[in-house]
Amino acid sequence: xxxITLAVPSKGRLEELTREWFAANGLVITRPGGARSYLGAIxxxxxxxxxxxxxxxxxxxxxxxxxxxxxxxxxxxxxxxESGPASVSIAKPLGFGNADxxxxxxxxxxxxxxxHDLADVASDFRGRHGRWLRIATKYITxxxxxFARAGIAEYRTVESLGATEAAPASGVADIVxxxxxxxxxxxANGLRVLEDGVMLxxxxxxxxxxxxxxxxxxxxxxxxxxxxxxxSAGF
Amino acid sequence: xxxxxxxxxxLESLVEAQGACRATPPLxxxxxxxxxLAGEEFGRRLLLxxxxxxxxxxxxxxxxxxxxxxxxxxGVGEPAAFSYMGPIFRQRETGPAEFDQAGIELLAQPxxxxxxxxxxxxxxxxxxxxxxxxDIRLGGVGLFEALLVQADMPDAWRPRIRNxxxxxxALDRLLARLEAAPDAPREKQPSRKALVADITEQMVASGLSxxxxxxxxxxxxxxxEQQALDAAQVPPxxxxxxxxYLAISGPVxxxxxxxxxLAARHKLMLGAPIRTIRRHLDRLGEARVTFxxxxxxxxxxxxxxxxxxxxxxGDILASGGQYxxxxxxxxxxxxxxxxxxxxWVDRLEAExxx
Numbered sequence: 240x241x242x243i244t245l246a247v248p249s250k251g252r253l254e255e256l257t258r259e260w261f262a263a264n265g266l267v268i269t270r271p272g273g274a275r276s277y278l279g280a281i282x283x284x285x286x287x288x289x290x291x292x293x294x295x296x297x298x299x300x301x302x303x304x305x306x307x308x309x310x311x312x313x314x315x316x317x318x319x320x321e322s323g324p325a326s327v328s329i330a331k332p333l334g335f336g337n338a339d340x341x342x343x344x345x346x347x348x349x350x351x352x353x354x355h356d357l358a359d360v361a362s363d364f365r366g367r368h369g370r371w372l373r374i375a376t377k378y379i380t381x382x383x384x385x386f387a388r389a390g391i392a393e394y395r396t397v398e399s400l401g402a403t404e405a406a407p408a409s410g411v412a413d414i415v416x417x418x419x420x421x422x423x424x425x426x427a428n429g430l431r432v433l434e435d436g437v438m439l440x441x442x443x444x445x446x447x448x449x450x451x452x453x454x455x456x457x458x459x460x461x462x463x464x465x466x467x468x469x470x471s472a473g474f
Numbered sequence: 475x476x477x478x479x480x481x482x483x484x485l486e487s488l489v490e491a492q493g494a495c496r497a498t499p500p501l502x503x504x505x506x507x508x509x510x511l512a513g514e515e516f517g518r519r520l521l522l523x524x525x526x527x528x529x530x531x532x533x534x535x536x537x538x539x540x541x542x543x544x545x546x547x548x549g550v551g552e553p554a555a556f557s558y559m560g561p562i563f564r565q566r567e568t569g570p571a572e573f574d575q576a577g578i579e580l581l582a583q584p585x586x587x588x589x590x591x592x593x594x595x596x597x598x599x600x601x602x603x604x605x606x607x608x609d610i611r612l613g614g615v616g617l618f619e620a621l622l623v624q625a626d627m628p629d630a631w632r633p634r635i636r637n638x639x640x641x642x643x644a645l646d647r648l649l650a651r652l653e654a655a656p657d658a659p660r661e662k663q664p665s666r667k668a669l670v671a672d673i674t675e676q677m678v679a680s681g682l683s684x685x686x687x688x689x690x691x692x693x694x695x696x697x698x699e700q701q702a703l704d705a706a707q708v709p710p711x712x713x714x715x716x717x718x719y720l721a722i723s724g725p726v727x728x729x730x731x732x733x734x735x736l737a738a739r740h741k742l743m744l745g746a747p748i749r750t751i752r753r754h755l756d757r758l759g760e761a762r763v764t765f766x767x768x769x770x771x772x773x774x775x776x777x778x779x780x781x782x783x784x785x786x787x788g789d790i791l792a793s794g795g796q797y798x799x800x801x802x803x804x805x806x807x808x809x810x811x812x813x814x815x816x817x818w819v820d821r822l823e824a825e826x827x828x
Contacts, residue, residue, distance in 0.1 A: 320565065347676040348688065349669075350697035355648065360688070360696070362637040367692065371513065383518050390644025392513040392772060408681035414689065429680025 242459050243285045243386045246300065249277060249291035253443065256335045257310045264364060264468050286460045295319070302326040304450030307461060314340050314441035318380050327471040328447045330465055331416075336443035338420040342377055342385075342436035345407050345414070346429050346434030353435050357414075361393040364413075375399040375406030376416035378438075385416075385438040404428040447472045478823055484603045485819065486559060489576050492596060494555035499540030499828055501561075503654070505530040507539060511803060512773060517647060519564045533563035539804070541579050542753070546806050553582045557817070576600060577794070577816035586811040587750065590662035590779060591757045593815045597783055597792040604822040608783035608791060609762045612726060612754075613769030614799055615795075616734070616778040617638075617747040618719075622762040624742045625715060628706040635716070640770035647815060655707045657804075661702055669694040715740050724756060751779060775799035781815075785825040792817040 247268060248254045258268045267282040268289055269419040279289035292300070294306050298315035300306040302323050310333065316323045346353050351357055373378040376382050379396050386394065396413045404424050406412040418441065419425055422432055445468065447461065458472075490496065490531050502523075510599030511518045518531040534540065537558045559576035578596050583589040618639055622632050625806060631652075638645040664672075673690040677683075684690060684720055718736060722729050730748055737744040755763060771793075794815020801810040 345677065345680060345682055345687075347673050347680065347682065348692070348693055349673065350700050352695055355651065356643065356700070358637070359634055363633070371510070380518075385516050388643070389514050390641040390647075392515040394514055395509055395517075396514055407687070410683055410686045429640070429676070429682070443555055 241456070242288055242463070243279070244288045244290055245308040245464075246290050246292050246297040246306045246311075247279070248294045248297065248310060250274065250293075253294060253310075253336060254291070257333070257443070260333050261468075262271070262334070266464075266467060281464075284464065287464060288463055298323065300363050301446050301448040302450065304448045304452070306448060306467075307451045307457070308445065308447040310443055310445055311327050312336055312441050313444055314338070314378070314381070314439055316446060317439055321380055321384070323380075326336065326450050327450055329444045330447050331443060331445040331468065331470040332471060333443045336441070338418045339380055339437045340416065340418050340439040340441060341418060341425075341432045342438060343404075343415050343419075343425045343430040343432045346431045348431075351433070353433055354391070358389060358391045361363075361391050366391060371376075371395040372414070373397050373412040374414055374416055375403050375412035377403065378418070379418050381418045381438055382460075397429075404430060406432075445470065447474075449474060478826075481823065481826065484818070485576055485600060488560045488596070488603065488608055489557045489578075489687055492555065492557040492578050492592075494557040494578055494580075497537065497539060497541045497544075497556040497558045498560065499534060499544070499558075501534050502531050503534055503540055505532040507543060507804070508532060510536065511539060511775075515772070519566075519567060521563045529807065530660060535562055535564050535576060537562065537816065538800075539578060539825070542581065542800060543804055544579055544819075546801060547806055550628065551582065553584060555580050555583075571719055574819035575816045576819055579812070579814035581749060581812050582810045583813075586778065586796060586798070586813065587753065588809065589813045592753065593813050594757050594781070597781075597794065597815050597817060598758070600817045601783060601785070601791055601822065604826050606785045606791060606822065606825050608759060608785055609764070611769060611782045611784070612751065612763060612765045613780040613795075614747060614751060614765070614778075615770050615776050615780055617751070618767070618791075619777075620744055620747050621715075621719060621737075621742060624652060625712050625740075627708040627712050628703065630703055630706075631708055637774070640768075640772045642768055645720070645768070649713055652708045653710070653713055655704065663698060666694055666698060669697060692789075705757070720768040722765070723769075724764060726751075726763040726765040729767070733767065754779065771795075773797075775803050778813075781809060787821075787825060787828055789821045789824070790818070791821050791825065 241320060247257050261268050268279055269282060270276060270279040277291045281287045282287060294311045295315050297309045297311040298319045301309055302320050316327055337454045361372045374382060374394055375397045382396055399406055403415050405428060406415055436473050461472060489587050505520060505522055508520060520535050522530055524530055541556045556579045561572050562575050563572050578593060580589040622636055638648055670690045673693050722732050770776060773798045776795060777798040778796030782790050783792040785791050792815055796813040797812050798809050800812050
C-alpha cells in the first residue's frame with residue numbers, strides 16, 4: 240500500500256472548521272463530488288487520499304489502524320475503546336469543537352455537589368429503591384473509567400444516544416453523563432454539573448493512528464504533511 | 475516427569491476429591507444478576523450478547539454466582555459444598571479471552587472457620603500441583619468492621635467509611651476530607667418541612683417524578699445529615715487511628731502484633747477477630763504470609779477473612795475468602811455462611827513454564 244489516508248468529518252460545522260483549519264495552514268482539501276461524495280484530495284499532495292466519515296467512525300478506524308490520520312474529538316477517542324488513547328497519538332488540538340464530558344444531577348438534589356456525595360447516594364440507593372442508581376449516557380466507557388476512579392461501583396448505565404438531558408425527567412435514569420459546551424442545555428432541563436464533575440475536556444484534534452502499518456515510506460509521507468501543519472506524529 | 479496434561483488431571487482429581495457436588499453451570503447466563511450484584515465495574519468485563527427481545531446474556535464470567543443462585547433457588551438451609559473446573563470468559567485489556575478456573579464453594583457450613591480452612595487447604599494443594607509455593611496475602615474484613623464499630627465517631631460516618639474500604643484512593647480522599655474539616659460555625663439550617671417544600675417545587679418544575687427516583691424527603695434528610703456531619707466531625711485521634719491501621723502491612727505475625735498494640739492504645743476489643751486469623755495461620759504452615767490491613771475486594775458482601783495467593787511471577791493464582799452476605803444479596807432471607815475460592819488454571823500452568 241502506498242500513499243496515506245486522511246479522514247475528515249463528513250458533514251456540518253465540524254467539516255467546515257476542519258477544512259478551514261487545513262486551508263489556514265496552506266493545505267486545501269477538495270471534495271470534487273460535493274457533499275454526497277466521500278472521497279477527496281489535498282491540492283498538490285497526490286500521496287494523500289482524503290476520506291469523509293462521521294467523526295465517531297474516524298475515531299474507531301484510527302484506533303483500528305485502517306485510517307492513518309484524521310480529525311475527530313478527544314471524547315470519541317476515549318469512548319470508542321479503553322485502549323483508544325494508547326492506540327493513537329494526538330498530533331495537534333485544533334482549537335474548535337470544545338466541549339466537556341460532565342456528570343450532572345437534578346438541580347433538586349441539593350445534597351449532592353461533589354462526586355463523593357454521589358458515592359454516598361449510590362452506595363445505599365439499592366437499599367432504598369430496590370434498584371441501582373441509573374446513569375443515562377452515550378459515554379459508557381468514559382463513565383465506567385471515571386466512576387471506577389471515584390470509587391463508585393454501585394450504578395447501572397442506560398445507553399442514551401440522543402437528548403440525554405431529558406432522561407431524568409422521563410424516568411429513564413436518575414442522573415446523566417453528557418457532553419456540553421456551555422451547560423445551558425443541561426440547566427434548561429433542571430440539571431446541574433457537579434463541582435468536580437468534569438470527566439474529560441474534549442476538542443477536535445488532528446490524530447495519528449499508532450496501529451496503522453507504518454512503512455518507512457508511508458511514515459515519511461506522513462511526517463512531510465504534519466511538518467507543513469506545524470506538528471509531528473509524536474512517535 | 476510431569477506434563478501439562480498430567481498436572482491438569484491431578485487438578486481435576488483434587489476438584490473431585492473435595493467431597494463436594496461437581497457444579498457445571500451453563501455457559502450462557504443472564505447478564506442481569508451480574509450487573510445487579512457487582513455493578514458496572516464488573517459489567518465491563520462481561521462478554522455480552524442480546525436475544526431478539528433485547529434481553530442481555532453473557533458468557534459465564536465466573537462460577538460462584540450461578541452456583542450460589544441455583545443453591546438459593548433450590549431452597550436454602552442445608553449445608554452444601556460445590557466444586558468446579560471449566561472455562562470462564564472475561565474482557566481484558568487486549569481483547570476478550572477464555573480462561574480456565576477451578577474452585578470450591580462451601581455454603582451454610584456449621585463452622586465457618588473450618589470451611590475457610592478447607593478452602594485454604596484446597597488452594598494450597600492446587601498450587602502445589604503446579605510446584606508453586608505461594609506468597610499469601612490476607613485481609614481482614616471482619617477485623618476492620620470490628621474496629622470501625624468501636625472507633626469513636628458519629629455513627630453516620632461508619633457506613634461511609636465502610637463503603638470505601640478496599641478502594642485505597644477513595645478511602646484516602648475521604649479521610650483527607652475529614653482531616654481538613656472546617657471549624658467554621660454553621661449557618662442556621664432551614665427546617666426540614668421548608669426544605670422538602672422547596673425541593674418538591676424544584677422537582678415538579680423540572681418534570682421529575684417525586685417517587686420514581688430519590689424523593690424530596692430523602693434529599694432533604696441527607697442534606698440535613700450532611701450539614702450535621704460537617705458539624706459532627708470525626709475526632710482527629712480516630713482519623714489517626716484509621717490511618718495507622720490502614721497502613722499496617724507486612725509479615726502476618728508482626729502485623730497482628732502491631733494491630734494488637736494499636737487496639738490496646740485505643741482501648742478497642744479486637745481480640746476475637748485477631749485470634750481467628752491466628753488460628754488459620756496454623757493451616758498455612760510454612761508459606762510466606764503477609765497481612766495487609768487495607769486489603770479487601772471492592773464488593774461489600776465479603777466478610778471475615780479474604781486472601782490472595784501469588785506466585786513468583788506476581789500474578790494472582792488463587793483468591794477467595796468468606797462472603798457471608800452474598801446469599802442475602804442474591805435473595806436469601808437471612809445471612810448464610812459462605813466461603814470459597816477460585817484458582818486460575820492458565821496462570822498456574824504459565825508459572826510452570828516460566
